[in-house]
Amino acid sequence: MAQELDLLITGAEIITAADRFSADIGIRNGVIAALGTDLGPARETIDAGGLLALPGGVDAHCHLDQPQGFGLRMADDFASGSRSAACGGTTTIIPFAAQIKGQSLRAAVDDYHQRANGKSCIDYAFHMIVSDPAPAILEQELPALIDEGYTSFKIYMTYDDLKLNDRQILDVLDVARQGGALVMVHAENSDCISWLTDRLAAAGKTTPQYHATSRPQAVEREATHRAITFSELVDVPILIVHVSGSEAIEQIRWAHQRGQRIFAETCPQYLYLTAEDLGHGHYEGAKCICSPPPRDSANQDAVWQGLAQGTFSVFSSDHAPFNYDDPQGKKLKGREQKFQYIPNGIPGLETRLPLLFSGGVNGGRISLHQFVALTSTQPAKLYGLYPRKGSLMVGSDADIALWDPKRQVTIRNSMLHHDVDYTPYEGRTVTGWPVMTLARGKLVSKDFEFVGTPGAGAFMRCDKPML
Ligand code: DUC
Ligand code: ZN
Ligand code: ZN
Numbered sequence: 001m002a003q004e005l006d007l008l009i010t011g012a013e014i015i016t017a018a019d020r021f022s023a024d025i026g027i028r029n030g031v032i033a034a035l036g037t038d039l040g041p042a043r044e045t046i047d048a049g050g051l052l053a054l055p056g057g058v059d060a061h062c063h064l065d066q067p068q069g070f071g072l073r074m075a076d077d078f079a080s081g082s083r084s085a086a087c088g089g090t091t092t093i094i095p096f097a098a099q100i101k102g103q104s105l106r107a108a109v110d111d112y113h114q115r116a117n118g119k120s121c122i123d124y125a126f127h128m129i130v131s132d133p134a135p136a137i138l139e140q141e142l143p144a145l146i147d148e149g150y151t152s153f154k155i156y157m158t159y160d161d162l163k164l165n166d167r168q169i170l171d172v173l174d175v176a177r178q179g180g181a182l183v184m185v186h187a188e189n190s191d192c193i194s195w196l197t198d199r200l201a202a203a204g205k206t207t208p209q210y211h212a213t214s215r216p217q218a219v220e221r222e223a224t225h226r227a228i229t230f231s232e233l234v235d236v237p238i239l240i241v242h243v244s245g246s247e248a249i250e251q252i253r254w255a256h257q258r259g260q261r262i263f264a265e266t267c268p269q270y271l272y273l274t275a276e277d278l279g280h281g282h283y284e285g286a287k288c289i290c291s292p293p294p295r296d297s298a299n300q301d302a303v304w305q306g307l308a309q310g311t312f313s314v315f316s317s318d319h320a321p322f323n324y325d326d327p328q329g330k331k332l333k334g335r336e337q338k339f340q341y342i343p344n345g346i347p348g349l350e351t352r353l354p355l356l357f358s359g360g361v362n363g364g365r366i367s368l369h370q371f372v373a374l375t376s377t378q379p380a381k382l383y384g385l386y387p388r389k390g391s392l393m394v395g396s397d398a399d400i401a402l403w404d405p406k407r408q409v410t411i412r413n414s415m416l417h418h419d420v421d422y423t424p425y426e427g428r429t430v431t432g433w434p435v436m437t438l439a440r441g442k443l444v445s446k447d448f449e450f451v452g453t454p455g456a457g458a459f460m461r462c463d464k465p466m467l
Helices: 078-087 105-116 135-147 166-179 190-202 209-214 217-234 246-257 283-288 297-309 352-362 368-382
Strands: 005-010 013-015 020-022 024-028 031-036 042-047 052-055 057-059 090-093 096-098 127-129 152-156 182-186 238-240 262-266 400-410 429-439 442-446
Touching: 013 368, 052 368, 057 352, 057 368, 078 090, 078 429, 078 442, 090 400, 090 429, 096 105, 105 127, 105 135, 135 166, 152 166, 166 182, 166 217, 190 209, 190 217, 217 238, 217 246, 246 262, 246 297, 262 297, 297 352, 297 368, 352 368, 352 400, 352 429
Parallel strands: 005 042, 013 052, 057 090, 096 127, 127 152, 152 182, 182 238, 238 262
Antiparallel strands: 005 024, 013 020, 024 031, 052 400, 400 429, 429 442
16 A cells, blocks of 8 residues: 555646646655655644645846945845745746856855855856856866756856857857756947947936936847857857847847757746836836846737747746845945935745736636646756656656635735835735745745745756757
């Protein structure tokens, strides 16, 4: 006779990227042991009648406790960030071990392990950020780290302290090709941004709204095209992160039509915010400063279409948490700053899935299967975590979000579980919420309350991307 189950979830409809069926879920030792009916005795049972059981979300782009210069500090560490993620139906996070120029990449990874250690309530992996591809990094550290399970890394085409020049980008892409890693590209043209910023400054245009003026779509379009060209020259797939609108999308579709393997990610801010949210001279607009900036409603439509048509493979939060009213946050040094000195980033770990579910699934723009694919299955595959993460199969980790698809929720920062003092989505009502989340078979959130355990999440080495 089969060993007793630890937990039985009954009555839910199971949704994966491919299938929809009714079955009970039997869990033993944190893993899905059986899917079916009459699964036998269990120590505990959750009645999930009327709910949808989806694979827990994989948020493949979020920033937690990332070391900052200029007196800045991220508001979320692995404890608060993972807690917030769990309460929004996410069970895996992949933040960034960021190399500071001059630093060894391994030192950055080691430091990031220290920061994560014993804090996360859900499983996590690391991407790296490569900002200084010196010969020793390219020849020794990066190949070794890829082989050790750090199989993806981000590069920047802008920001003085992070950006690589074109030659350096070609070099790191070549290392990725040899090692089978996936490079995530922040595509904005640095010189264009600084030239536009200087002109705006000379005209006295320094309030938050000009952040968007300094980074128009052409800046993103050009860099996206250049990154696609580099990918072709080196013959390696890349992933363009945080795509904001139609012009970059056109470039990605052009590449797809030519048969290139260009993956693309977008984020809630490009569906729900516009440049108008940066205000008209009011400093509150700083809350919505992120890069690339939010565009307009026509571009929101273009991003929705890109999600529906498969142009995008991944939907991430790009959670980059800075407090608004904080001398280490958006009001750096306790003052209202010129837009170019305001830290870029907005919080979104907890609201990522409900925002997409509400506007996408309940709004009739994408199917439930597309929702699962974009938010869980495809990021798990691209970042080497599938099938442990990203599906509900026998043998997968029991990372499960139980959704009430009709639940109406008005988002308030007071109900969220991050440590950030605002949400850009304050007062917005969504339909559909993950009312219970389980990470490796243990409840981590229930009815908007965090019930998990800091430190229960484990670090995962990633396999090579399934490209
Ligand atoms: N890019 C990110 O991916 N996150 C925050 C800021 C940025 O420019
Ligand atoms: Zn970026
Ligand atoms: Zn980011």
